[in-house]
Amino acid sequence: MRPFRASSGFTLIEVLVALVIVAITLGAGIKAAGALLNNAQRLAEISEAQWCADNHLTGLKLAKVFPDIGESTFSCEQLGRIYTGTYRVQPTPNPNFRRVDTQMSNDAGAPLLTLSAILPNQ
Numbered sequence: 001m002r003p004f005r006a007s008s009g010f011t012l013i014e015v016l017v018a019l020v021i022v023a024i025t026l027g028a029g030i031k032a033a034g035a036l037l038n039n040a041q042r043l044a045e046i047s048e049a050q051w052c053a054d055n056h057l058t059g060l061k062l063a064k065v066f067p068d069i070g071e072s073t074f075s076c077e078q079l080g081r082i083y084t085g086t087y088r089v090q091p092t093p094n095p096n097f098r099r100v101d102t103q104m105s106n107d108a109g110a111p112l113l114t115l116s117a118i119l120p121n122q
Helices: 012-063
Strands: 070-078 081-091 097-105 111-120
Touching (some): 012 081, 012 097, 012 111
Antiparallel strands (some): 070 081, 097 111
């Protein structure tokens, strides 16, 4: 009889368990990378929409026009994307000021942000 010799290496079960662990880890990493990409794209879209709203409100301030109460729409293009804005002018307790709320939406119509300002009567 030959003596029993210890074999070196891994069994098939050990290799399969290691592969399952690697697959789960890679899946979680890919999911996390996808979430980071979506967040970066959303942040870029919101930043561009905020630039549009800021530009529109600054234009109203520089024009030194006391806006009429009501609602109006405008469109803006930033970095090749089209954004739709709606600004609503409301009275304030002081009749010499008006509140302007600007809501920006993407091309699909989903609201992105609302920016507000108080404009004085010039």
